[in-house]
Structures are given as C-alpha cells and as structure tokens.
Amino acid sequence: MKNLKKKLSLLGVASTGLLLLSGCVQTHIVDGVRVPTEAATQGLTYQILVKPMSSFVDLFANNMNLGYGWGIVLVTLIIRFLILPLGLNQAYKSTYMQEKTAYLAPVFEPLNARLKAATTPEERMAAQQALMKAQKDNGINMLSSLGCLPLLIQWPFFIALYNAAAYTPGISTATFFGINLGSSSIVITLIAGVFYFLQTWISTKSMTPEQKKTGLTMLIMSPVMIIIFSFMSPAGVALYWAVGGIVMVIQQIIITYIMKPRMRQKIEEEFKHNPPKMADLPKDVTPKSATQQGLKNLDAPYKKNNKGRNSGKQKRK
Structure with a gap:
C-alpha cells in the first residue's frame, strides 16, 4: 500500500510538472501545426522566458546555420x-x-524498531521523541537538505527551454538527422529513456541494500515518465529531454x-573524533487500564494486613 502511494505521488508530481510546462503558453493549431496564440505571445x-530562449535557439539555428536540431x-x-x-x-x-x-543505522535501528512495535499513542510518542533526540544529538537534520532555492532558480530555465523547443517558429518543420522535430519520434524517445535509466542505474551503485529497497521504485518511475512524456511530445521537446539526460548522467557520475x-x-573522520x-530506548509509558488500577487498589488492604500478620508471627517466634 505504501509503495502504491509513493508511485501515485510521483505520478502526480510528474504530471503536474508536465502540465505546468505545457500550460505556460496557450497554443492553437494553424495548418496542422501547434503555435502560440496571439494573446500568448503578448503574455x-x-x-x-520563452521569447529570449527562442532567440537563443535561432542564434545557433539561423545565424550560425547549424539548424534547429543542433x-x-x-x-x-x-x-x-x-x-x-x-x-x-x-x-x-x-x-x-x-x-x-546510513552510518548511524546501529543507533537508529532499535528506536525505529520500537516505533514500529508501538501499540498505543503514548508508546509511539515516546519512541518518536527518543528518535528525534537521537537524530538531534548526532547532527541529523533532513530538513536542511530540502532547500527550494536551487529548484526555483532552475524552474524558469526549464519552462523556457521546454516551450522554446515546442513552439519556436521553424522547429515544427525542421529535421534533425532525418527526424521531423514537429512530430513524435520513437528514436529520440528511446534515447532519452536510455540516458535517464542509465542515470538511475548509476545512482544505485553506491546505495546500501536498505536504500535500494526503499528508493528503487521512485528512481525507476522517473525515466518511465520521461519516456511517456517524450513520446507524447514533438521530437524537438524529446530532444531537449534527451540532451538533459546526458547532463543528468554526468551529474550522477560526479555524485556516485x-x-x-x-x-x-569525511563522516568516518567526523565520528572518529x-x-x-x-540513545536510550524509551521507557514503557503505557498507562495501566482502569481495571488493573482497580484490582491494585483492592489488593492494597489485603497486602497490608497480610504483612502485619507475618510480622506478628515473626515476633512471637
């Protein structure tokens, strides 16, 4: 069930991204070719974003006579x-x-096990607090790696590149190694898929078995969605994704x-010094039931009297 939710979440994110990219510029069909509307060109x-990037493509395509593909x-x-x-x-x-x-797995594993085994809200809260304390004590803060600034800076370039590749005048009628850039191309789609699958494969080479188990599905979904979207888009757009895949492979090689x-x-040296x-395992903080508490109260006088009788017998002896 969790894996299904992950897949659906990724599909939703990818679909939203495609809709945002394709929906940035309103288009209509003219002579069988999709072009921006007059209102969109004034937007x-x-x-x-789009016009400067289209001019940049035109610089290489027309001014340098390299063609729209290059x-x-x-x-x-x-x-x-x-x-x-x-x-x-x-x-x-x-x-x-x-x-x-991953290095601190021996510290966190008992706490995660206690968290999974918790049967009451009190136990779960105590386990979560113990886990958070252990993470803080050892300098773990996953939120520090979720900065949005790099993504926000990159996103306008991606929007501009996507729309420039899709709607720059001349691209829809141009060819690249005999491939019509205005129509979908299975060849360029497969090339894009190969590079994104290669990037995924390289990323798994340095993963631990646990990381592969939890993250492989998410990693595979990315190239699958690129293949689907590339096949649904003009070859000019698929070419943009294919070339982007080359850079993604280079980036992944550097990372891995x-x-x-x-x-x-660096981490080994850090923890060496x-x-x-x-972390201490959380104590059992589950409150006793009313019945158990009641029985305990009922037993108290009996235990008290019984203690008194035994002490009297010991004195007589």
Whole structure:
C-alpha cells in the first residue's frame, strides 16, 4: 500500500510538472501545426522566458546555420551546465544527510524498531521523541537538505527551454538527422529513456541494500515518465529531454564516484573524533487500564494486613 502511494505521488508530481510546462503558453493549431496564440505571445511568460530562449535557439539555428536540431542541443547543454553547480550543491546536502543517517543505522535501528512495535499513542510518542533526540544529538537534520532555492532558480530555465523547443517558429518543420522535430519520434524517445535509466542505474551503485529497497521504485518511475512524456511530445521537446539526460548522467557520475566516497570518508573522520551518541530506548509509558488500577487498589488492604500478620508471627517466634 505504501509503495502504491509513493508511485501515485510521483505520478502526480510528474504530471503536474508536465502540465505546468505545457500550460505556460496557450497554443492553437494553424495548418496542422501547434503555435502560440496571439494573446500568448503578448503574455508575460512568453515575453520574459520563452521569447529570449527562442532567440537563443535561432542564434545557433539561423545565424550560425547549424539548424534547429543542433540549436536545441547546444542551448540545452549551455543552460544545463550553467545550472549544474546548483544541482550538485543540492545533491551534496541531501546525500550528506542520507550517508550520515546510513552510518548511524546501529543507533537508529532499535528506536525505529520500537516505533514500529508501538501499540498505543503514548508508546509511539515516546519512541518518536527518543528518535528525534537521537537524530538531534548526532547532527541529523533532513530538513536542511530540502532547500527550494536551487529548484526555483532552475524552474524558469526549464519552462523556457521546454516551450522554446515546442513552439519556436521553424522547429515544427525542421529535421534533425532525418527526424521531423514537429512530430513524435520513437528514436529520440528511446534515447532519452536510455540516458535517464542509465542515470538511475548509476545512482544505485553506491546505495546500501536498505536504500535500494526503499528508493528503487521512485528512481525507476522517473525515466518511465520521461519516456511517456517524450513520446507524447514533438521530437524537438524529446530532444531537449534527451540532451538533459546526458547532463543528468554526468551529474550522477560526479555524485556516485567522486562526491560520495569523499563524503563517507569525511563522516568516518567526523565520528572518529566525536563518537556517535547512543540513545536510550524509551521507557514503557503505557498507562495501566482502569481495571488493573482497580484490582491494585483492592489488593492494597489485603497486602497490608497480610504483612502485619507475618510480622506478628515473626515476633512471637
């Protein structure tokens, strides 16, 4: 059930992203070609984001006589590499906390087990408080890796690139290695899928078995959605995603084979000089039932009298 919820959540996020991208510029069909409406070309999104990016594509396509296919490729690479440091910075923060949490698994496992085994709200609250205290004592703060600034900075570029690839005049009638950029292309779709699956596969190489178990489904869903959306879009848009996939693979190689090994070494050194703080398991704070409390109260006089009788017998002896 949890896995199904994860899949549906990711599908919803991906679908929302596609709708936002495709819905930024209103379009209509003219002579069998989808183009922006007159009102859309006067809109703020088109004027600020799409038009400058279209001009950037035109610079390579017409001014340098490279064609629209290479124009999309070069513009996508330039933008992607410009914002690559932001992506790596965000990846570093999130990966650092993940690796640190994995290193401290022996500290957190008993607390997580107690949390799963909790049968009452009181037990669950005590286990959660103990887990949060252990995380705080050992410097774990997952919220610190969820900064929105890198995403907010990247998002306008993605919107502009997507719409420029879809609606720049001339792209719909251009070809790239014999592929019509105005129609869907299974070839470019498969290329995009291969790069995103490769990025996913590389990301699993440095994962622990537990991380693979919990995160593999989410990782696989991303390239699957890229394939679906690429096939539903013109080849010009699919080409943008395919080239973006190349940069994603490069980014993942840096994270997996350069960033993570150094990060693990840093974490080991950190805890070598400052050993992990072990957490105490939460006490059983489950309140006794009214019946148990009542029986205890009923037994009190009997125990008191019984104690008095025994003491009298001991004195007589």
